[in-house]
Amino acid sequence: xxxxxxxxxxxxxxSADRDALEGGSVxxxxxxxxxxxxxxxxxxxxxxxxxxxxxxxxxQGHIHMCQTLLRGIAEDLALLPWLRGYIWPSEAAHQPESIxxxxxxxxxxxxxxxxxxxxxxxxxxxxxxxxQAVHEAGLAGAIGHCLMxxxxxxxxxxxxxxxxxxxxxxxxxxxxxxxxxxxxxxxRFVLSCSESNMRDACAYxxxxxxxxxxxxxxxxxxxxxxxxxxxxxxxxxxxxVGLTGADVGLAHCVHVRPEExxxxxxxxxxxxxxxSANFKLASGIAPIPEYLAQDINVAIGGDGAPCNNRLDQxxxxxxxxxxxxxxxxxxxxxxxxxxxxxxxxxAKLLGWENEMGTLDPGKRANLILVDQSGFHTLPSTDPATxxxxxxxxxxxxxxMVDGKILYEDGHLTTIDEDKLKADVRRxxxxxxxxxxxx
Amino acid sequence: xxxxxxxxxxxxxxSADRDALEGGSVxxxxxxxxxxxxxxxxxxxxxxxxxxxxxxxxxQGHIHMCQTLLRGIAEDLALLPWLRGYIWPSEAAHQPESIxxxxxxxxxxxxxxxxxxxxxxxxxxxxxxxxQAVHEAGLAGAIGHCLMxxxxxxxxxxxxxxxxxxxxxxxxxxxxxxxxxxxxxxxRFVLSCSESNMRDACAYxxxxxxxxxxxxxxxxxxxxxxxxxxxxxxxxxxxxVGLTGADVGLAHCVHVRPEExxxxxxxxxxxxxxxSANFKLASGIAPIPEYLAQDINVAIGGDGAPCNNRLDQxxxxxxxxxxxxxxxxxxxxxxxxxxxxxxxxxAKLLGWENEMGTLDPGKRANLILVDQSGFHTLPSTDPATxxxxxxxxxxxxxxMVDGKILYEDGHLTTIDEDKLKADVRRxxxxxxxxxxxx
Numbered sequence: 001x002x003x004x005x006x007x008x009x010x011x012x013x014x015s016a017d018r019d020a021l022e023g024g025s026v027x028x029x030x031x032x033x034x035x036x037x038x039x040x041x042x043x044x045x046x047x048x049x050x051x052x053x054x055x056x057x058x059x060q061g062h063i064h065m066c067q068t069l070l071r072g073i074a075e076d077l078a079l080l081p082w083l084r085g086y087i088w089p090s091e092a093a094h095q096p097e098s099i100x101x102x103x104x105x106x107x108x109x110x111x112x113x114x115x116x117x118x119x120x121x122x123x124x125x126x127x128x129x130x131x132q133a134v135h136e137a138g139l140a141g142a143i144g145h146c147l148m149x150x151x152x153x154x155x156x157x158x159x160x161x162x163x164x165x166x167x168x169x170x171x172x173x174x175x176x177x178x179x180x181x182x183x184x185x186x187x188r189f190v191l192s193c194s195e196s197n198m199r200d201a202c203a204y205x206x207x208x209x210x211x212x213x214x215x216x217x218x219x220x221x222x223x224x225x226x227x228x229x230x231x232x233x234x235x236x237x238x239x240x241v242g243l244t245g246a247d248v249g250l251a252h253c254v255h256v257r258p259e260e261x262x263x264x265x266x267x268x269x270x271x272x273x274x275x276s277a278n279f280k281l282a283s284g285i286a287p288i289p290e291y292l293a294q295d296i297n298v299a300i301g302g303d304g305a306p307c308n309n310r311l312d313q314x315x316x317x318x319x320x321x322x323x324x325x326x327x328x329x330x331x332x333x334x335x336x337x338x339x340x341x342x343x344x345x346x347a348k349l350l351g352w353e354n355e356m357g358t359l360d361p362g363k364r365a366n367l368i369l370v371d372q373s374g375f376h377t378l379p380s381t382d383p384a385t386x387x388x389x390x391x392x393x394x395x396x397x398x399x400m401v402d403g404k405i406l407y408e409d410g411h412l413t414t415i416d417e418d419k420l421k422a423d424v425r426r427x428x429x430x431x432x433x434x435x436x437x438x
Numbered sequence: 439x440x441x442x443x444x445x446x447x448x449x450x451x452x453s454a455d456r457d458a459l460e461g462g463s464v465x466x467x468x469x470x471x472x473x474x475x476x477x478x479x480x481x482x483x484x485x486x487x488x489x490x491x492x493x494x495x496x497x498q499g500h501i502h503m504c505q506t507l508l509r510g511i512a513e514d515l516a517l518l519p520w521l522r523g524y525i526w527p528s529e530a531a532h533q534p535e536s537i538x539x540x541x542x543x544x545x546x547x548x549x550x551x552x553x554x555x556x557x558x559x560x561x562x563x564x565x566x567x568x569x570q571a572v573h574e575a576g577l578a579g580a581i582g583h584c585l586m587x588x589x590x591x592x593x594x595x596x597x598x599x600x601x602x603x604x605x606x607x608x609x610x611x612x613x614x615x616x617x618x619x620x621x622x623x624x625x626r627f628v629l630s631c632s633e634s635n636m637r638d639a640c641a642y643x644x645x646x647x648x649x650x651x652x653x654x655x656x657x658x659x660x661x662x663x664x665x666x667x668x669x670x671x672x673x674x675x676x677x678x679v680g681l682t683g684a685d686v687g688l689a690h691c692v693h694v695r696p697e698e699x700x701x702x703x704x705x706x707x708x709x710x711x712x713x714s715a716n717f718k719l720a721s722g723i724a725p726i727p728e729y730l731a732q733d734i735n736v737a738i739g740g741d742g743a744p745c746n747n748r749l750d751q752x753x754x755x756x757x758x759x760x761x762x763x764x765x766x767x768x769x770x771x772x773x774x775x776x777x778x779x780x781x782x783x784x785a786k787l788l789g790w791e792n793e794m795g796t797l798d799p800g801k802r803a804n805l806i807l808v809d810q811s812g813f814h815t816l817p818s819t820d821p822a823t824x825x826x827x828x829x830x831x832x833x834x835x836x837x838m839v840d841g842k843i844l845y846e847d848g849h850l851t852t853i854d855e856d857k858l859k860a861d862v863r864r865x866x867x868x869x870x871x872x873x874x875x876x
Contacts, residue, residue, distance in 0.1 A: 069817065071816070071817060071819065071828065072817070072818070072819030072820070072823045072824065072827070072828070073819065075773065075823050075827075076763075076768045076769045076772065077768050077769075078767070078768050105813060105816060108813040109813040109814050112812075112813055112814075113814070276760065278764070279760035279761065279763055279764050280759075280760060280763060280768075280827075281763070281768060282763040282764055282766075282767050282768040282770075283764070284764055285764065308827070309823070309827040309828045310814050310827070310828060311814070312814065315756075318753075319757075319760070321718075322714065322717035322718060322757070323717065325514075325717055325718060325719070325720040326716070326717050326720055326721070326722055326723065328720075329516070329720050330514045330515050330516050330718070330719060330720040331514045331515075332720075334514065335513065373859065375543060375546040375547040375550055375858075376547050376550075376551070376748050376749070376750065376831070377509075378509070378543060378859060378862050378863075379507065379509060379510070379862055379863060379866040380510070381509065381510030381511065382510070385510045385513050385747070386510065389510075389513075389718075389746070389747040389748070390509065390510070390747045390748060392830055392831075392832060393814070393830075394830060394832040420813075421811065421816060424816050424817055425816075425817060428817040
């Protein structure tokens with residue numbers, strides 16, 4: 001039919017749990033998958049995928065688009081001095097133009113590297129400009145508007161919570177019916193939110209069916225300060241104020257006590273695992289195999305460019321595997337389990353498990369072609385091993401969201417690459433000047 | 439002059455310790471660097487390097503070319519079962535054709551990813567075919583012929599030491615005068631070498647000025663077995679039999695006691711750090727900042743494809759930094775110190791510190807151009823941070839060894855890529871059949 005797309009001659013890997021089929025095809029109609037497997041069909045557009053794996057698009061469960069413009073500004077620091085000295089002053093200095101450049105740069109890196117959907121935390125202002133940029137870029141995801149009503153060590157970034165939620169109303173008015181994007185409500189973390197901020201955020205989000213997104217238990221110093229402030233362990237406190245549940249994603253969860261873990265299990269709260277960020281900020285190794293054994297859903301994400309310094313789900317998958325081996329031994333976490341977190345785990349987090357994460361018929365055509373013929377991937381082996389340990393973001397040769405090709409033949413289709421690069425350089429310079437960090 | 443090459447308009451980073459110069463040039467004559475910095479010159483060939491960093495070629499201090507054909511065959515295993523069940527049976531089944539395919543595939547991956555020189559351990563047979571392949575590919579390095587006179591749990595791979603050293607004579611006859619390649623003598627590790635094997639290897643190498651290369655203290659189980667067998671801690675025993683010194687590279691050194699570390703310091707023995715392999719085989723985190731603080735020279739390497747699964751010095755640099763942060767805190771190891779290990783550390787190991795590792799005049803023109811304009815490297819920051827945490831092997835756009843371009847414009851100049859890929863697929867299949875692992 002007109003508009004149908006057929007990807008053929010591919011190694012089709014419909015989901016992390018299933019086997020890959022050589023010489024397979026995927027048929028796409030009206031932005032959705034009609035069939036994936038071994039079959040013949042005709043289509044308006046035929047993509048020959050010889051030498052490539054076709055698999056579900058990667059889904060990053062925790063990123064900060066507004067921070068991508070800050071890549072490399074704050075190296076070799078722990079979480080709190082990194083936040084207070086560099087990240088918050090820079091976020092507070094954002095203007096619509098710098099937010100836009102940062103969001104588009106993020107989209108470019110994500111699309112180029114095979115990420116098709118995400119959950120983010122942005123900053124306390126200008127989130128409308130993030131929506132606009134991601135809308136243009138064509139990615140799917142939930143964009144988290146950040147709530148911070150306490151200074152957290154850097155006053156100018158804070159916003160009164162009534163104003164913040166009024167701004168969320170504006171965002172919902174403008175973007176509430178978007179087919180690929182939705183708003184998430186993101187009280188930043190306990191140390192920058194009053195109790196009423198967190199309770200109001202939960203009430204606001206739940207009355208509107210929105211996701212909640214926050215950080216928890218990333219570093220010991222943070223946990224100590226939370227204890228001093230609330231008298232409670234971190235996730236116990238979050239549970240008290242309502243920030244646990246199947247509509248909540250908790251980034252990091254590196255240092256979590258058994259009683260806290262119970263809350264995660266009982267409420268269906270999602271863990272958002274950020275391997276590189278946890279290494280780069282010296283946080284530690286999250287007990288992911290234990291979470292999976294307790295049926296806690298885990299998604300994987302790159303976190304922020306200034307603590308990574310990439311937003312590359314392939315790197316995160318590789319490190320997610322490596323880091324558990326030195327903790328628990330070589331069999332700690334299978335490559336298939338890692339790919340599952342990086343695809344289906346993210347889909348479940350987003351509440352879109354029936355929409356993406358696998359290549360099942362009826363789901364949105366969010367998928368990627370991954371070249372399997374690079375020297376570093378030869379000889380190829382099973383797709384999970386290849387994807388987790390050999391492939392790189394650069395092996396992605398095509399990225400599709402809702403049936404639309406966002407990257408192909410080395411070029412982004414929705415972003416003017418040269419203009420973006422010029423905008424990034426200009427806006428970075430101006431942003432650091434405004435932040436007093438130039 | 440005829441044959442001169444001028445790289446211009448580049449960000450010239452002459453060595454890890456120095457600052458990078460924008461708008462710089464490198465002039466190359468007769469395979470060596472004439473000048474690197476800001477100057478004007480004319481040349482027969484001019485390379486415009488706009489948007490690229492030019493830096494010393496990366497040097498991998500520990501690889502196994504003969505294992506690259508085994509990528510992905512033995513996942514999620516610890517060292518000894520991995521060796522005995524998969525690696526040794528496969529190495530023992532190698533024939534000249536499979537050794538050649540494996541070596542050329544290694545060279546392709548190394549060149550593509552900016553590695554210009556290396557130290558390797560091959561297997562107990564067919565090392566002449568490795569020399570031939572690397573000679574054709576154009577890389578520089580020391581190729582280690584592997585000595586194993588005890589079974590180490592898999593009898594067919596062992597070779598009587600007199601025969602092994604006689605084979606080294608043949609290799610020296612053929613390759614002893616090569617301008618870029620040299621032989622190293624590589625008794626594999628204590629558990630597969632008799633004491634006389636190790637002592638004879640040292641005597642043989644030292645009488646001929648050859649490097650010695652072995653593994654040590656990678657895993658606790660290995661150390662326990664060494665203790666049972668020799669009554670000594672690993673490096674104490676190696677020191678007893680002669681395997682310490684400024685001509686010795688010890689791969690791994692993950693678990694090293696203070697009295698062993700003293701031998702490393704006193705003898706000038708080089709530590710060969712393999713971050714990914716140490717994670718993938720669940721070995722642990724080597725105390726690299728402590729080694730550097732004691733002035734122990736450290737080189738970095740990818741080890742073998744089946745325990746990595748890449749041979750990518752960029753990935754190794756990134757993980758080298760990340761892993762120390764969770765061990766010692768965010769300031770544990772600077773990006774500059776990591777780049778220094780990955781370049782000058784390798785040069786010193788090879789005894790070629792006056793020949794490579796920096797862009798100083800008179801040194802061999804072993805250098806790489808690294809694109810700094812990818813979305814994942816924007817906005818760019820200082821070159822060390824960019825190279826260690828943002829760049830990937832794929833950002834390498836040109837690789838030069840001794841003034842000869844081995845990779846440019848997306849293609850290898852010395853290797854027939856299509857033929858290599860076909861050879862790799864065929865030889866892998868035949869090798870695994872011979873090894874009984876198909």
